[in-house]
Amino acid sequence: MLVIALDTSTPAVTAGLVALDGGRPRALAERATINPRAHGELLMPHLLDAMAEAGHELADADAIVVGAGPGPFTGLRVGMATAAALGQACGRPVHPVCSLDAIAAEAAVDGPLLVATDARRKEVYWAAYDADRRRIDGPHVQRPADVPTSGFTTAAGTMAELLGLAVAEPRHPTPVGLVAAAREALSGEPAPLVPLYLRRPDAAEPGKRKSVLTRGGK
Amino acid sequence: MTGDRVVLGIESSCDETGVGLVRLTADGTVELLADAVASSVDEHARFGGVVPEIASRAHLAAMVPTMRRALDQSGLKLSDVDAIAVTAGPGLAGALMVGVAAAKAYASALGVPLFGVNHLGGHVAVDTLEHGPLPERCLALLVSGGHTQLLLVEGIAEKITEVGSTIDDAAGEAYDKVARILDLPYPGGPPIDRQARLGDPAAIAFPRGLTGPRDPRYDFSFSGLKTAVARWVETEQRAGREIPVPDVCASFQEAVADVLTAKAVRAARDLNVDTLVISGGVAANSRLSALAAQRCAEAGIRLRVPRPRLCTDNGAMIAALGAHVLAAGAKPSPLDMPANPGLPVNTIVIQ
Ligand SMILES: [Zn+2]
Numbered sequence: 001m002l003v004i005a006l007d008t009s010t011p012a013v014t015a016g017l018v019a020l021d022g023g024r025p026r027a028l029a030e031r032a033t034i035n036p037r038a039h040g041e042l043l044m045p046h047l048l049d050a051m052a053e054a055g056h057e058l059a060d061a062d063a064i065v066v067g068a069g070p071g072p073f074t075g076l077r078v079g080m081a082t083a084a085a086l087g088q089a090c091g092r093p094v095h096p097v098c099s100l101d102a103i104a105a106e107a108a109v110d111g112p113l114l115v116a117t118d119a120r121r122k123e124v125y126w127a128a129y130d131a132d133r134r135r136i137d138g139p140h141v142q143r144p145a146d147v148p149t150s151g152f153t154t155a156a157g158t159m160a161e162l163l164g165l166a167v168a169e170p171r172h173p174t175p176v177g178l179v180a181a182a183r184e185a186l187s188g189e190p191a192p193l194v195p196l197y198l199r200r201p202d203a204a205e206p207g208k209r210k211s212v213l214t215r216g217g218k
Numbered sequence: 219m220t221g222d223r224v225v226l227g228i229e230s231s232c233d234e235t236g237v238g239l240v241r242l243t244a245d246g247t248v249e250l251l252a253d254a255v256a257s258s259v260d261e262h263a264r265f266g267g268v269v270p271e272i273a274s275r276a277h278l279a280a281m282v283p284t285m286r287r288a289l290d291q292s293g294l295k296l297s298d299v300d301a302i303a304v305t306a307g308p309g310l311a312g313a314l315m316v317g318v319a320a321a322k323a324y325a326s327a328l329g330v331p332l333f334g335v336n337h338l339g340g341h342v343a344v345d346t347l348e349h350g351p352l353p354e355r356c357l358a359l360l361v362s363g364g365h366t367q368l369l370l371v372e373g374i375a376e377k378i379t380e381v382g383s384t385i386d387d388a389a390g391e392a393y394d395k396v397a398r399i400l401d402l403p404y405p406g407g408p409p410i411d412r413q414a415r416l417g418d419p420a421a422i423a424f425p426r427g428l429t430g431p432r433d434p435r436y437d438f439s440f441s442g443l444k445t446a447v448a449r450w451v452e453t454e455q456r457a458g459r460e461i462p463v464p465d466v467c468a469s470f471q472e473a474v475a476d477v478l479t480a481k482a483v484r485a486a487r488d489l490n491v492d493t494l495v496i497s498g499g500v501a502a503n504s505r506l507s508a509l510a511a512q513r514c515a516e517a518g519i520r521l522r523v524p525r526p527r528l529c530t531d532n533g534a535m536i537a538a539l540g541a542h543v544l545a546a547g548a549k550p551s552p553l554d555m556p557a558n559p560g561l562p563v564n565t566i567v568i569q
Binding site: 041042043044045073079082084086088090194195201205206 | 264265266269271272274275277278279281282285286296311312315316317318319320321322323324326327328398553554555556557
């Protein structure tokens, strides 16, 4: 099957077309640009470039996989909105995957692994994986110093070096990693397309004013 | 009919997710087919104003369901769509990006041209769905929680020039703030309008901003008015007197409607235009529409106000502007077009 893979949860704007036929997923074509301000501009051109290079139309894809974060909200939503609209317009299922899982799925190391990406405000999004790359903790958002690293020797992701462990590639989710992480989900009903925000919106309720007013009737 | 084209419009600049469909016929008329809106207004109410992150989250959740509703209303399929228009700005950055990203994906998947259009132009264009083509030149007064502007429109797809605007708060913002002072719910427009009908508009002489002889002729200011209301209420409370909310609302509303209509009629006369379009969420205000009707009649100006449902933010207004831009033969916007929170009003379509 042919799978479109999109991720905008990190400063990388990532789009690709991946073939999945029994074995490991294979990237037919992919585009990635590191630019935290250009998700909205570049994602769709990247996807169309990748499709053209692979010699396929958007409608040829059998499914869409999108990184659901966690990630900085505005950029993250670009990938989610793009995937949702593509899925509706092409009549294809859209499967969200945790973007940290996509990084873990591609990490070129053995043994357990931590994945950390930039959550801004001096915090990281992180998750922990066993040697089979099953997520055993997270995703969470915390200060790097508060991430429990005992039992781990290696970390991947954009903020891997902040955890004081050996650093492994990849730093960003890749199309192959996204499809690998979605592998089991692809055969079932898609999960709801909801971003992993992990934080509430910043908003303060105004203080109450005491009412001493007389109002007209209805 | 051959030559007819279906234009889809997507709006996400503030707290309404809108998807509209219009039909552009060969003779250039534009007809409304569907208008689906999902609003996050209730989620903002306890904060007393639109919270951008809450609005952006709501847009993402609402985009596909709102699209589905618009298609259901029209009985059309996405494959019937011939062009897509989307609000490229002005508006809230994170909110705009959801609509723009979705629009790029819809346009790419359907293989149709995409037009990134100006939200303010959409507020004017929407009137053609109700009252037919606009004259060659007309003046538009846009009043809402986000905008207060006087625009000279010389061809809806050709040339829009800002004549005047608020130098501080938008008119709708002033309504929200005064509502808060008076413990009325958010958004402030409807409850203040209701209270005002029970009060005396001449009870309190609130100031008319920027109406002195040396002030800019077409600009507006509402922050002084809001402060004047707050001060008046505070003084009365200190003196132990009850606050006559209907009178405060009526007098406040009178000050807003007076300045808006006086300046709009003045600009129309100065610029020699005979048609005024009033649009935006505040256009539905009862006193504004009554006073505008009276003053336009006295000045021999034709007044056009779309029905309230079309005045507030929606996708139909963006589809309407997209249809006019398409009819004028504009080049589609590039797929790497950014959302532009500060898009100037004279940029009708992103090129
Ligand atoms: Zn508006």
